[in-house]
Amino acid sequence: MTADKARQIKVSDRMQRDYSYHLDAPMGEDFAEGFTPFYTPAEMLALGVFEGKYLNDCRDEFPSDWFETAKLSQRANAEVNYFGIKSRQPLSHWQQKGWIYGPDPRGWFQWYCRYYMGRRLPTLDEIQIKRWRGFARHAGQIRANCHTGDIFCRPRQRQALLQWAYDPFI
Numbered sequence: 611m612t613a614d615k616a617r618q619i620k621v622s623d624r625m626q627r628d629y630s631y632h633l634d635a636p637m638g639e640d641f642a643e644g645f646t647p648f649y650t651p652a653e654m655l656a657l658g659v660f661e662g663k664y665l666n667d668c669r670d671e672f673p674s675d676w677f678e679t680a681k682l683s684q685r686a687n688a689e690v691n692y693f694g695i696k697s698r699q700p701l702s703h704w705q706q707k708g709w710i711y712g713p714d715p716r717g718w719f720q721w722y723c724r725y726y727m728g729r730r731l732p733t734l735d736e737i738q739i740k741r742w743r744g745f746a747r748h749a750g751q752i753r754a755n756c757h758t759g760d761i762f763c764r765p766r767q768r769q770a771l772l773q774w775a776y777d778p779f780i
Contacts, residue, residue, distance in 0.1 A: 617728070623668040625715045633728035637673075641725075645739045647775030651723045655680035659773045660698055662690030664719060672723055692772055693765040711737055718742070722775060745774045752780055 617633035638650060649657070655665070655676055662683030669677055681690045688696040704710055704717050712734040714720040721738045748767045756763035761779055768778035 619671065619727070619729075621668070621671050623671070625668070626713075629713060631713070631724065631729045631731075634730040635728040637727050640728075642735060642739055645742065647722070647742070648777040649772070649775045651719075651726050652676040652678075652680075654719075654772065654775060655682075657681070657772060658690050658692040659769075660691075660719065661686040661688055661696065663687070664716070665723070668716075672727070691769055692778070693762070693769040695765050695769060697766060697769040697773065719773065742774060745771070745776065749776055749780050752778075 619631050619633065621629040621631075641647075651672070652675065656679040658681040662681050663686045665672065665677075666682060666684065683690050686696075686698070688694060691697055701710075701716070710717055711721070712731065714724065714734075718738060718741060721734065722742075725735060725738070748771050752764050752767055752771075761768065771778040771780075
């Protein structure tokens with residue numbers, strides 16, 4: 611990553627070459643109305659998301675402090691996840707389903723990391739925030755089917771909530 615005074619981020623990694631974007635908002639601020647993620651990207655990485663295998667080859671794009679306590683793995687490793695279970699489909703599955711949008715070839719979490727840093731792309735942001743809102747149904751299913759305090763009831767759904775920046779400990 612390189613950032614100049616204009617707050618321009620230049621990206622060149624395994625999945626994206628010569629992409630750049632501008633940071634229009636202060637980091638972690640000025641989110642769209644109603645978009646209230648429970649976790650920051652750094653907190654998500656520290657808790658254990660995506661089997662530790664998500665941002666390994668593009669760490670230079672993001673603040674180094676996000677990775678100080680991140681649980682990472684060179685290979686997908688379910689034990690790295692907070693709930694210790696396999697929780698993700700391969701990227702090819704997401705691509706086949708049409709769930710990859712715009713300039714974020716890694717999907718929602720990459721979009722969220724860039725949004726959190728301050729990138730704003732109104733049309734794409736609206737799509738991704740709508741997807742985030744739709745994910746709340748999983749919290750409702752946990753509330754309806756689990757006893758309060760039983761954090762290992764429905765671990766797959768809880769891990770998925772964590773990976774969408776929702777509180778899985780509801």
